[in-house]
Every structure is written in C-alpha cells, then in structure tokens.
Amino acid sequence: xxxxxxxxxxxxxxxxxxxxxxxxxxxxxxxxxxxxxxxxxxxxxxxxxxxxxxxxxxxxxxxxxxxxxxxxxxxxxxxxxxxxxxxxxxxxxxxxxxxxxxxxxxxxxxx
Amino acid sequence: xxxxxxxxxxxxxxxxxxxxxxxxxxxxxxxxxxxxxxxxxxxxxxxxxxxxxxxxxxxxxxxxxxxxxxxxxxxxxxxxxxxxxxxxxxxxxxxxxxxxxxxxxxxxxxxxxx
Numbered sequence: 001x002x003x004x005x006x007x008x009x010x011x012x013x014x015x016x017x018x019x020x021x022x023x024x025x026x027x028x029x030x031x032x033x034x035x036x037x038x039x040x041x042x043x044x045x046x047x048x049x050x051x052x053x054x055x056x057x058x059x060x061x062x063x064x065x066x067x068x069x070x071x072x073x074x075x076x077x078x079x080x081x082x083x084x085x086x087x088x089x090x091x092x093x094x095x096x097x098x099x100x101x102x103x104x105x106x107x108x109x110x111x
Numbered sequence: 112x113x114x115x116x117x118x119x120x121x122x123x124x125x126x127x128x129x130x131x132x133x134x135x136x137x138x139x140x141x142x143x144x145x146x147x148x149x150x151x152x153x154x155x156x157x158x159x160x161x162x163x164x165x166x167x168x169x170x171x172x173x174x175x176x177x178x179x180x181x182x183x184x185x186x187x188x189x190x191x192x193x194x195x196x197x198x199x200x201x202x203x204x205x206x207x208x209x210x211x212x213x214x215x216x217x218x219x220x221x222x223x224x225x
Contacts, residue, residue, distance in 0.1 A: 043202055043216035044154070097142060098167060099214060103153035
C-alpha cells in the first residue's frame with residue numbers, strides 16, 4: 001500500500017463549480033499535512049497546511065480526519081486558474097521531516 | 112527574497128556521461144531535499160540533509176547517484192554514469208527543520224539522457 005494515495009483524476013468541472021478531493025495516508029502517527037499545487041511544468045508550491053480542526057483560506061477548505069486517515073480539499077466557485085495538479089503531502093513513517101507526496105489529482109476547470 | 116535556485120534548468124546528455132545538478136537553498140534554511148519526479152513514479156524523495164549532514168539517503172536509486180552538501184548554501188546531486196531511465200525532473204527543496212514547516216521547491220532541473 002502506498003503511504004499517500006490520491007485519485008489521479010482528472011476532475012473536469014465548469015467554472016463556478018465546487019469540487020472536492022480526498023487523500024488517504026497509511027501512517028497513523030503522521031502529524032503534518034499539506035496540500036501543494038503544481039502547475040504544468042512547474043515546481044510544487046504550498047497551497048495550504050491542514051490542521052486538525054480544519055481550516056479555510058478563501059475559496060479553499062481543508063479537512064483532516066485522523067480516525068479514517070484521510071485529508072480533503074474543497075474548492076468552491078472554481079476558477080479557470082485553479083486548473084492544476086493538487087498534491088497531498090504527509091510526513092513519513094520514519095521521520096517527521098520526511099514529507100511523502102501523493103501522486104496528485106489533476107483538476108481541469110472549463111469555461 | 113531569493114527562492115531555491117537550481118542549475119542547470121535543462122540538460123540533455125548522452126548515456127554514460129556524468130551529470131551534476133546544483134542547488135542553492137533559501138538562506139537560513141537548514142534542511143535540504145532532493146526529489147525526482149517522473150510521470151510513472153511521481154515525486155520521490157532521493158535524499159535529505161539537515162545542517163549539511165545527510166540524514167536519509169534511502170531514496171537514492173543506486174550507487175550511480177551521489178549527493179553532497181559541503182556548506183549551508185550549496186548542494187550537488189551527481190549521476191555517474193547516466194542512463195536513459197534517469198531522465199526526469201530533479202527538484203531541490205529547502206525548509207527550516209521543524210516539524211510541520213513548509214518546504215520550498217526550486218524550479219527543477221529537467222534532465223534528458225539519450
């Protein structure tokens with residue numbers, strides 16, 4: 001089983017739609033969770049950290065469910081510029097400094 | 112502030128040649144990571160350093176790969192000899208070595224081995 005698993009997509013949604021991605025992780029001891037965004041042929045960039053109580057940043061909401069070991073990202077009122085690959089990131093089994101990246105979920109927002 | 116700086120941005124080389132990728136982390140960051148990204152395998156951690164010391168190199172594919180960090184502001188990833196299956200994007204990233212700290216990526220070195 002992969003340490004971090006994501007649905008690769010693509011999710012193809014119209015502008016203005018709400019879309020949600022889930023990610024599951026295998027290490028129950030993980031403490032750090034993030035969502036990164038990667039545009040085509042670019043480096044990954046931090047979108048947001050994920051806190052235990054859930055957190056929101058504008059149109060983006062992240063949730064953590066420790067009992068089920070999954071993380072979610074909700075994007076409301078999606079924009080064309082949201083088209084990208086979204087990477088779920090969790091700290092690894094053997095080190096809190098070692099971040100394990102999921103393979104990413106691709107989002108396409110159409111006009 | 113300057114981000115993580117990598118060079119070269121693009122390299123095309125022939126099989127068997129030595130390849131050296133370079134990285135300058137963000138000033139003040141004391142953790143440095145080398146990742147490799149391919150379509151098939153996604154982002155894989157190759158090695159990470161903390162305070163210039165290699166902490167975990169379990170992701171280094173084989174002996175052809177080596178990495179060094181001679182000081183806090185410079186690291187290299189070397190492949191010798193290179194093979195076509197090494198073709199990938201190699202990202203360097205840095206962070207402050209505290210749990211939960213964000214890592215920042217360079218723009219990557221796009222390597223093609225023919």
